Amino acid sequence: MPEQDLRELPINRLSLYQHLTQVKQHLWHRWSKEYVSELQQRTKWKSQQDSLKLDSLVLVKGDNQPPMRWKLGRIEAIHPGKDGIARVATLRTSGAIIKRSFAKICPLPLESS
Known part of the structure; x- marks a missing residue:
């Protein structure tokens, strides 16, 4: 309730x-x-996204969903374009493996120990 x-x-x-x-x-x-x-950084396509690395924990932005409903995921692969700049990543969520653009991914600020 x-x-x-x-x-x-x-x-x-x-x-x-x-x-x-x-x-x-x-x-x-x-x-x-x-x-x-x-958490969702707004950068131009031409700039590098250093914060998105393999095995990074991220929030996957959902269309028509408030931020508290976004899914948690982990980056499995990063796909560079023809120009060598990565704009898309493959993510593992609790239910599936999905591809999302960097614009729909919010990296979580976790400190590595």
Whole structure:
């Protein structure tokens, strides 16, 4: 059962539980709208995409889907064009192996240890 949206209620009318739920909803809403959208880099075709490498973990942008519904995937192969610039990658998701353009891939900022 989904939680009641408490983001618009005044703080003085909330119980402690409702206040914590409101804070969580505000954080989730901002994170899903601002941070995840910024992961998708906007570059021109002529520039190199150094952040997209084999075995990188990425979000696969879905058409008509909000960022929180995008699938998680891993880059299996990168396909350079005739000019030598890579614009397409093969990805493994939980359900299939798919090809997507770099414009539809958002690399996740993970630190390697």
